[in-house]
């Protein structure tokens with residue numbers, strides 16, 4: 338008999354031994370929150386492997402591989418790590434990178450909140466690039482008995498380069514599993530009422546504390562312009578978030594703007610660029626400018642350094658007076674409650690039976706004892 342030959346497209350390391358779902362273990366539902374990733378330290382040595390993995394992702398840089406390999410390894414990885422490390426150093430905390438800190442807290446608090454609501458799910462978090470990685474966390478969920486996993490990329494607006502790539506990481510991880518969990522994805526939540534409401538309340542709280550600004554700038558991470566022409570919904574989703582937030586706050590056109598930040602490389606990116614808007618608003622001598630980054634649910638390099646620090650300097654240099662950055666949703670209780678509301682419909686049909694949790698099993702056992710007595 339001919340031995341079975343794998344088609345050449347099969348991954349070389351496919352089908353290792355993996356933890357089995359055990360019959361004496363409760364079947365559980367897992368939630369995997371995925372954010373972008375961050376270096377291990379604010380140093381050039383730590384930035385290099387992080388940027389290499391990130392910028393080698395064909396979802397992120399869509400240039401023919403051979404050409405890009407030369408540019409990345411010949412130029413970018415020799416210059417950018419040092420410059421980026423200096424920027425990371427300005428936002429780094431004693432506990433590490435803000436993005437990792439907030440993402441970890443969001444997962445922990447969401448698990449606690451859902452548990453209190455009688456939804457005994459296991460919540461884990463992973464990073465698309467760097468650590469903790471998606472494959473390890475999926476395996477951990479499986480080992481804990483999660484035969485159903487809801488994956489939530491922590492980007493409200495879908496972009497192929499962010500959420501699409503997080504989906505790729507999950508697909509790659511389950512490629513090598515013999516018996517993968519059932520998987521669902523939250524593609525986006527750019528118009529989820531709970532998300533819009535939380536953003537609006539943050540702006541209102543900021544206005545209550547510091548007075549209403551003269552203009553609200555909503556700055557989203559940019560992507561190359563060609564991705565819009567090729568069908569990426571990101572641009573439209575950012576504008577929908579912007580419109581819904583403005584409507585909820587009662588802002589008229591002219592009282593707010595939507596811009597795109599963090600341009601990378603020489604190509605045209607989505608416009609208007611946040612840097613141009615800041616310059617124009619500064620030149621108009623806007624007295625009080627409020628700035629929010631609705632596309633980031635956790636503060637990170639792009640909000641804390643590029644917007645809160647660099648953006649402020651640019652606005653003031655152009656003639657603006659008062660620049661007020663409104664922090665991201667981070668790990669505050671209102672956002673955790675909103676996250677629970679956003680995930681809830683996606684858990685539909687995945688019955689969280691009492692067997693799903695230890696306390697549920699105890700309740701069931703008590704009910705059986707009481708039932709037997711009646």
Ligand SMILES: C=CC1=C(C)c2cc3[nH]c(cc4nc(cc5[nH]c(cc1n2)c(C)c5CCC(=O)O)C(CCC(=O)O)=C4C)c(C)c3C=C
Nearest residue numbers: 373374375397421436496498499558560601632637638639
């Ligand atoms: C909001 C979602 C994001 C999209 C879409 C996105 C697209 C995108 N990003 C780059 C290049 C870089 N981004 C970097 C940092 C960074 N990007 C996001 C989110 C999105 N990126 C976040 C949350 C962060 C911060 C990470 C942190 O550790 O705090 C960086 C690294 C920093 C630097 O060297 O400047 C790069 C590079 C591209 C090319 C792209 C779409 C094509």
Ligand SMILES: [Fe+2]
Nearest residue numbers: 373558599639
């Ligand atoms: Fe980015």
Ligand SMILES: [Fe+2]
Nearest residue numbers: 599638639643
């Ligand atoms: Fe940036």
